[in-house]
Amino acid sequence: MLDDNDLSPREQQIAERYAGGCSYQEIAVNLHIAPSTVRTHLATIYRKLEVSSKVELASRLNGVNAPPRSQVDHAAIISELALSLEEALSREKALSEVLRIISASQGDLNLVMPAILRYALDLCDAEFGILFECRGNKSFRASFTLGIPAEFQDWLDDSGTFNVSDRTALGRMVTERAVINIMDVKSELLYRMDDALRIATADLGGARSFVAIPMLAADQLVGAFTIYRQSVRPFSEDALRSAQIFAAQSVIALENARLIGNRSHQK
Helix, strand or coil: CCCCCCCCHHHHHHHHHHHCCCCHHHHHHHHCCCHHHHHHHHHHHHHHHCCCCHHHHHHHHCCCCCCCCCCHHHHHHHHHHHHHHHHHHHHHHHHHHHHHHHHHCCCCHHHHHHHHHHHHHHHCCCCEEEEEEECCCCEEEEEEEECCCHHHHHHHHHHCCEECCCCCHHHHHHHHCCCEEECCCCCCHHHHCCCHHHHHHHHHCCCCEEEEEEEEECCEEEEEEEEEECCCCCCCHHHHHHHHHHHHHHHHHHHHHHHHHHHHHHC
C-alpha cells in the first residue's frame, strides 16, 4: 500500500474517489470543496505518484508500484497532459450520452434537461445551473434548474415569468445575442442598484461568477443557458466552449420536444 507520506489525507480521499469512478462534481459535493480544487489536487496526486491515467492511479492505490522516473518536470508534464486528455474524453462521453438521452426521451424535457445541466456543471466546474426559457422580449422563466440553493429556487418559483433590465446579463444577452461572462456579480454597479434579479442571484443563490449563453433556434432566441460558481472564478475559454455545446444540445432537446408535440396534436 501507499506510504502515508506520499499523499495528504485530503489527497488520499480525492484519489480514492476519482479512481473509484467519481466525477469532479461528485467529489466536490462529497468533500465540500470546489470542483476546480479537486482538479488541482489530482494534478498534484498524478505528479506525486507518477501516474498518467485513472487506471494507473487505481493500481498505485492498490499497492502496485510504478516504474521510477528520474525527471520531476517530465512527471509534471505527463500528469497535466493525462488530466487534460481525460477531461477531453469526459466531454466527448458526456456529449454522446446527452445525444442518446435526447434521442430516447420522446420529447420528455424532464428527462433531458437535468442530464444536460448535470454534465455541464461537472465539466465546467460550476455549482448550479438554470435553463431560462424566453417568453418574449426580455421576459424569462426559469424552467429547469439543478443544484440551485433553496432560497433562490423559491424566489424564482414565486417570480414566475419576469422581465429583466437591460443591465442584467440576461438583458445584455438578448440585446447582443452573445455569451455574457460575468467575473463577479457583486462587483458590478447593477448589484448596488438593487436590481431584484441580481440581488437574488448573489444573495440568495450565493453566485459570484456566472455565464449566460443564448439559446438560438435559427435566429430566434428561445432561452438562456446559465451556469454559476459560488466563488470568484471567471469561466475560461475551454469552459465556455463546453457550456456553449451544452446550450446547443438544450436547443435540440427543446426543438425535438416541440416537433413531437406537434405530431401528437395532428393525430
